[in-house]
Amino acid sequence: MYVESVGVVGGGTMGGDIATVFLLAGIPTVVRDVDADRLEKVRQHIEGRFSERTRRGRLSTPEAERRLAVLQLTTGWEPFQHVDLAIEAVPENMSLKRAVLSELDRALPPLSLIASNTSALSITEMGRATNRPARVAGFHFFFPATVMRLIEIVSGEDTAPDTALTLVRVAEEIHKLPVRVKECPGFVVNRVLMRSLTEVFRFQEATGLPPAAIDRAVVESRAAPMGPFQLCDALGLDVALDVGRTLEHAYGERFRPGALIMERVQAGRLGQKTGSGFYEGQMPDPDPAEVDRARDLVRLQQLAAFTEAGRLVDDGIASPHDIDLALRAGAGLPLGPLAWADGEGLDTVKEELHVLQDRYGERFSVPSSLDRLVGSGSLGSGSGRGYHVYRRVGS
Ligand SMILES: NC(=O)c1ccc[n+]([C@@H]2O[C@H](COP(=O)([O-])OP(=O)(O)OC[C@H]3O[C@@H](n4cnc5c(N)ncnc54)[C@H](O)[C@@H]3O)[C@@H](O)[C@H]2O)c1
Known part of the structure; x- marks a missing residue:
């Protein structure tokens, strides 16, 4: 499938930077957080990263404005009905992640993919909280996501090969280096x-x-x-x-x-x-x-x-x-x-x-x-x- 829009769940240390990476690549991105104040900080963070680039001449101001215009911030699920790939970056806690994945499963179109930015938790266990475990995988960015080029693409027991392949292509599209990893505690790095x-x-x-x-x-x-x-x-x-x-x-x-x-x-x-x-x-x-x-x-x-x-x-x-x-x-x-x-x-x-x-x-x-x-x-x-x-x- 072709990923034309992305949703990020959790606008903390990683989520804000992950959204920046997608927006810089020109991909419409919605960020959801339960904390409305946090969303304001996400906006400031993303705008800050963009203005660094315009200051250094790496992005023109009109181009930055065009790419920022496709950012959406929300505390609800409504905008996720148009999302092709959702990436969760909520705190590292299995019951919270399973709850978020189950909500995503209801909010997203049936063919959309769900990825987790988890550093260590089981993708298989998370995927089984949804009705689409074959479409769930790990998409593990490193801190800070705007700088670090690596993404570990993690396949759980139920992840379909097509899901991992699509994520490899998405990683390349956002100018990152994808490596494919089978689920195990700690992955590779x-x-x-x-x-x-x-x-x-x-x-x-x-x-x-x-x-x-x-x-x-x-x-x-x-x-x-x-x-x-x-x-x-x-x-x-x-x-x-x-x-x-x-x-x-x-x-x-x-x-x-x-x-x-x-x-x-x-x-x-x-x-x-x-x-x-x-x-x-x-x-x-x-x-x-x-x-x-x-x-x-x-x-x-x-x-x-x-x-x-x-x-x-x-x-x-x-x-x-x-x-x-x-x-x-x-x-x-x-x-x-x-x-x-x-x-x-x-x-x-x-x-x-x-x-x-x-x-x-x-x-x-x-x-x-x-x-x-x-x-x-x-x-x-x-x-x-x-x-x-x-x-x-x-x-
Ligand atoms: N921080 C790192 O260096 C790093 C690096 C790689 C991976 N990770 C992984 O990324 C994930 C996020 O880590 P972080 O450091 O960004 O956490 P964080 O605590 O900075 O941010 C988490 C955000 O999720 C929000 N949140 C909580 N419940 C939510 C819900 N139900 N819906 C929407 N938003 C919700 C919180 O309000 C918060 O803004 C974790 O799984 C972590 O292991 C972190």
């Missing part, structure tokens, strides 16, 4: 990112090194664009802890959040939004000797990210291409973890994991996809084949 953050927290606990030394070592190694503790301060420590707990519940102790983050959250130190988290304002200058000691973490973190990405391949959650693309676009990694392992040599990575498994236990166990690849002589980019296929120049 949060699952791999949180596994690697958990390893950072454990390393910090074991060594007692200050967060600033660890952040500096990670950034200097160019393994990630931002230090892990700075990232948590930006995301919100409560949000990171919440995701960590959900994943621990789903996958076990390899996602156990560290004591440090729990202490900070209990003390109300939630990061930038409360003025203090792992840091109070600016990151202090670390002691160079401690930065040196923190360098051991970088490889540990890369191997932890790789093992989780390998498990995603084992479970058939997404293709190696989509996993690496998601982590580059959604987490800013310079290289996807599977391509990283291909470059290191898969036999080398496997040997290292054996050593780490002996030392730390199951959290570093070898993914079965890695076993299979090494067993068949696909040893990574040096051998022309690994998680990805590499063509040699001239061959």
Whole structure:
């Protein structure tokens, strides 16, 4: 089907930005919130994003006015009778989301699609609150949605292939990078990112090194664009802890959040939004000797990210291409973890994991996809084949 109009339910942090993205692409968009004051803030937010673009010469004023004219704000359901795709962005709570989806089911035309921006909840469970589970999928934007290019398109057990395909086309139309993912807690990006953050927290606990030394070592190694503790301060420590707990519940102790983050959250130190988290304002200058000691973490973190990405391949959650693309676009990694392992040599990575498994236990166990690849002589980019296929120049 062709999506000519969009409805966004929930005009909070994500909903306002999601509506902006559709309006910038010239797609008529209606935003519903239960809170009328919130809708006024949505209007101001969207107008603000548009005027940034006109100021920078990226959009002419008449064009901005034309695109803004197709924004509708409502506290009711009436305008949804003309919507082809509705995206819910209400708070992360299953009973609320199921109630919203069931209302959407009644308000939308029968062939329209329903998508959820959930970060972690089951699409299958949400879809079954409607009479159109085949037309329900995840459409997971990253914060801030106007800037981040990635969208994880999540298929639940009942999602029809056509629904996912339509959403891929919609994502492309709004100039985003879609990756297709099968439902699992954390999907791709949060699952791999949180596994690697958990390893950072454990390393910090074991060594007692200050967060600033660890952040500096990670950034200097160019393994990630931002230090892990700075990232948590930006995301919100409560949000990171919440995701960590959900994943621990789903996958076990390899996602156990560290004591440090729990202490900070209990003390109300939630990061930038409360003025203090792992840091109070600016990151202090670390002691160079401690930065040196923190360098051991970088490889540990890369191997932890790789093992989780390998498990995603084992479970058939997404293709190696989509996993690496998601982590580059959604987490800013310079290289996807599977391509990283291909470059290191898969036999080398496997040997290292054996050593780490002996030392730390199951959290570093070898993914079965890695076993299979090494067993068949696909040893990574040096051998022309690994998680990805590499063509040699001239061959
Ligand atoms: N904030 C992030 O960084 C982020 C990133 C990716 C995904 N998500 C997901 O996006 C969703 C929304 O998160 P958020 O941070 O924007 O939440 P938020 O709390 O900022 O906004 C939620 C909005 O939904 C409105 N709302 C509540 N019940 C409603 C209803 N029945 N009908 C219409 N509106 C209703 C609220 O008034 C509020 O304005 C969640 O599922 C979250 O997990 C959030």
